[in-house]
Amino acid sequence: MSAITHHIPDHLLAAYAAGSLDFPFAMVVAAHVSMCLECRAALEAHQTIGGTLLEEVAETRISAGLKDKVFAQLDAPVREKPVYPRSGVFPGPVMQALKGKPPRWKTVGMGVRQCIVSASEQGTARLLYIPGGRAVPDHSHNGLELTLVLQGSFSDETGRYGVGDLEVADDDLEHTPIADEGDPCICLAATDAPLRFSSLIPRLVQPFIRI
Amino acid sequence: KAEISQQTLWMLEVRDQRDRAAFANLFDFFAPRLKGFVMRSGTPPNQAEEIVQEVMLAVWRKAEQFDPHRAPVSAWIYQIARNRQIDHLRRENRPVPEELREDPGTEPDASQILAVDQEAAHLKEALSSLKPDQREIIEQAYFGELSHQDISSKTGLPLGTIKSRIRLGLERLRHELKGMR
Ligand SMILES: [Zn+2]
Ligand SMILES: [Zn+2]
Numbered sequence: 001m002s003a004i005t006h007h008i009p010d011h012l013l014a015a016y017a018a019g020s021l022d023f024p025f026a027m028v029v030a031a032h033v034s035m036c037l038e039c040r041a042a043l044e045a046h047q048t049i050g051g052t053l054l055e056e057v058a059e060t061r062i063s064a065g066l067k068d069k070v071f072a073q074l075d076a077p078v079r080e081k082p083v084y085p086r087s088g089v090f091p092g093p094v095m096q097a098l099k100g101k102p103p104r105w106k107t108v109g110m111g112v113r114q115c116i117v118s119a120s121e122q123g124t125a126r127l128l129y130i131p132g133g134r135a136v137p138d139h140s141h142n143g144l145e146l147t148l149v150l151q152g153s154f155s156d157e158t159g160r161y162g163v164g165d166l167e168v169a170d171d172d173l174e175h176t177p178i179a180d181e182g183d184p185c186i187c188l189a190a191t192d193a194p195l196r197f198s199s200l201i202p203r204l205v206q207p208f209i210r211i
Numbered sequence: 212k213a214e215i216s217q218q219t220l221w222m223l224e225v226r227d228q229r230d231r232a233a234f235a236n237l238f239d240f241f242a243p244r245l246k247g248f249v250m251r252s253g254t255p256p257n258q259a260e261e262i263v264q265e266v267m268l269a270v271w272r273k274a275e276q277f278d279p280h281r282a283p284v285s286a287w288i289y290q291i292a293r294n295r296q297i298d299h300l301r302r303e304n305r306p307v308p309e310e311l312r313e314d315p316g317t318e319p320d321a322s323q324i325l326a327v328d329q330e331a332a333h334l335k336e337a338l339s340s341l342k343p344d345q346r347e348i349i350e351q352a353y354f355g356e357l358s359h360q361d362i363s364s365k366t367g368l369p370l371g372t373i374k375s376r377i378r379l380g381l382e383r384l385r386h387e388l389k390g391m392r
Contacts, residue, residue, distance in 0.1 A: 014352055015359035017290060019297040019305070025359075026306045033308040040308065044282040050293070050353040051285030052335050059243035060250060066260055067238055070267050074231070078272055085309070092309035144359075 004164035008032055008039050010046075012146075012168070017046040024118060024125035024190035028146040028166070030093035031188055034086070035164045089150040089163075089186055094127070103127050110134055123192035130154065130179040130187070143192040145169040147177070152185035154178060215279075215321070216328045222284040226274040238267055241288055249296050252354045262299060266292045276310060279324045283331040293355065 008016075008029055015021045016029040033040050084095035090103070094117065103115035105127075113129040123143075130136060132152070146168055153162040156177040161167050169175060179185035218240060224233035245263045250256060269291050277287050294305045341349065348365055351357050357365070 009363070011363035012359055015357075015362050017293065018353050018355045018357075018362075019293040020352075020355050020357060020359055020362070023301075023303055023306070030306040030308045040311070041281075043308075044286060046353075047286035047290045048282050048331055048334060049338070049349070050289035051283055051287070052331060052338055053350055053353050054241075054244055054248050054289045054292070055285045056335075056338075057244045057247045057251070060247035060259075062242050062246050062263065063260055066242065066264065067235070070238065070264055070271075071231070071235075073268055074234075074271055081304070093306040096304075096306060 003162060004036050004038070006159070006161060006165040006167060007036065008042070008166055009168060010042070013039065013043050014046050014049075017043060017050055022122035022192060023120065024123040024192070025144065025146055027093050027097060027118065027125050028148050028188055028190045031091040031150075032148050032164070032166050034091040034093060090127075091150070094150075094188060097125065105129055112136065117188070123190060125188065125190045128185075128187045128189055130177075130185045132179050132181045132184060135176050135178045141169055141171055141173060141191065143171060145173075145189065145191045147187050147189045150186045150188060152183040153180045154185045154187070155180060214328075215324055216283065216331070218284045219279050219324065219328060222270075222274070222277055223279065225271065226277055229274075234271055237270065237284075241270075241285075242267060245288070245292055248292060248354070252296060252356065254296060254299070258299065262292070262295050265295050269295070278311075279327060280320060281327065283327060285331075289353075296355075 012021065012025070012029060016026055021029060033043055082100070084092065084098070084100040086092050087095050087100075087102070090098070097117045103117075105113040105115050108114050111131040111134055115127040115129075117125040117127060119125075127150075128136065130152075136154075146166060147161070148166050149161050149163050151163060153160060153165075154177045155161070156167075156175040158167065158169075158173070158175065160180070161177075167177075218237065221230075221233040221236045221240075224230035225237065242263050245266055246256075246259050249259045249262050254262060266288065270288060273291075277284065294307065297303070297305050338346065338349070348357075352362050352365075
């Protein structure tokens with residue numbers, strides 16, 4: 001737990017609290033916070049700023065019946081949405097997106113596997129499974145990419161990332177993450193745009209594998 | 212003066228005794244502010260009341276998740292409100308972190324609750340001492356009016372400075388975790 005050295009930058013935590021992060025990124029932030037007390041406390045600090053601003057908002061008149069409406073529902077039975085807990089290396093927010101089922105891996109070549117957890121115009125969240133010593137194909141980003149390590153570790157031009165560590169990459173970074181020798185590395189990665197691969201072959205297969 | 216805030220006391224009565232009078236007090240304080248809050252972040256008035264209703268019901272139903280050792284009640288309600296609003300706007304279920312549960316036998320620690328409330332009071336002072344344009348940017352950020360790129364690139368946004376003044380329940384979190392593992 002205390003081994004986490006790469007945390008969520010402040011502006012992303014604030015954006016998460018404020019609801020300004022698109023779904024795939026919000027999932028990665030929620031997953032990291034599930035694993036990291038430092039960032040949980042930092043997030044609660046941001047919530048406290050938000051709460052203070054909420055206390056200071058000017059009151060707006062509410063309809064006369066609203067309070068009665070709320071009180072009438074206090075004892076009503078509630079249909080709770082199911083909550084899926086952490087399972088193995090997958091934190092609660094990932095299991096939530098997988099609706100409690102184990103990931104269905106698809107091979108993308110060279111022993112690398114992926115499972116798309118969510119894909120929409122807001123971006124893509126995927127699980128990546130990279131055998132020890134293997135690389136994620138060389139690529140650069142059209143936008144933001146967040147990568148959270150769930151098992152094993154990887155290294156790239158910017159450093160080494162172990163369980164719980166979060167890498168924040170943007171347009172400028174062209175990097176080649178390589179799983180360290182040992183256990184396969186499992187990551188949760190979010191991007192707001194399709195990845196651009198630097199070498200020819202992966203670019204050709206990109207439309208089919210949606211990496 | 213060193214006192215636990217009135218809102219926190221009401222919330223504890225709601226959580227521990229299911230006290231409806233205390234809930235009515237919370238409603239009277241928060242509902243009109245919540246309405247202004249969600250309208251400012253772009254929700255029309257009729258839908259705003261729907262969200263206020265859902266938020267206040269969540270406060271009642273999820274009361275056992277409120278932990279005064281970690282953050283003030285307004286922080287907890289702020290996050291519920293933003294989440295509900297996003298769910299409405301984007302028709303999605305916002306991903307939320309796993310809940311941390313206190314050990315069933317954990318005694319409430321009044322000094323820790325008080326410390327959290329005092330830090331919130333200091334924060335209020337810090338916010339009120341900001342220059343108007345800085346205050347405006349902070350409000351835009353936490354009302355969801357800025358993208359994360361804007362939040363990171365706005366110069367003069369004293370996010371880190373403000374945040375670093377709040378330590379909140381980190382020690383308590385560490386302690387709870389020891390009990391969990
Ligand atoms: Zn962290
Ligand atoms: Zn990348």
